[in-house]
Amino acid sequence: DFTYIDDIVEGIVRLLDRPPAPNKDWDRENPDPSTSYAPYKVYNIGNNSPVELMTFIRTLEESLGTRAEIEFKPMQPGDVQATFADIDALQRDVGFRPSTPISEGLRKFADWYVGYYGS
Numbered sequence: 001d002f003t004y005i006d007d008i009v010e011g012i013v014r015l016l017d018r019p020p021a022p023n024k025d026w027d028r029e030n031p032d033p034s035t036s037y038a039p040y041k042v043y044n045i046g047n048n049s050p051v052e053l054m055t056f057i058r059t060l061e062e063s064l065g066t067r068a069e070i071e072f073k074p075m076q077p078g079d080v081q082a083t084f085a086d087i088d089a090l091q092r093d094v095g096f097r098p099s100t101p102i103s104e105g106l107r108k109f110a111d112w113y114v115g116y117y118g119s
Contacts, residue, residue, distance in 0.1 A: 004108065015043060015093075019039055022038060046087060048085050055102070056102065
């Protein structure tokens with residue numbers, strides 16, 4: 001689940017003026033894990049759309065105009081077969097869903113990278 005940085009920033013900006021209210025009835029002896037006395041809330045901000053690694057690599061290659069040297073390795077400890085962000089709470093609370101397609105996000109990233117670091 002690759003997410004373009006502008007989508008992450010947009011999600012954070014939308015959340016800034018919506019701090020969660022503390023649960024005044026929260027009981028440390030019998031805690032409800034979905035609430036707290038401290039006003040905080042965790043949100044996933046992601047594209048909610050898994051992308052295969054080779055699709056990511058090929059798209060980045062196209063964006064940079066070069067070919068990657070690929071060396072396949074076995075799965076490493078901590079690697080996962082697939083993952084994506086559950087953004088239900090983000091959509092429910094602020095009506096936001098990241099939407100930048102991977103092709104656009106990687107093109108913008110590649111343009112920035114080349115402009116910043118050179119070719």
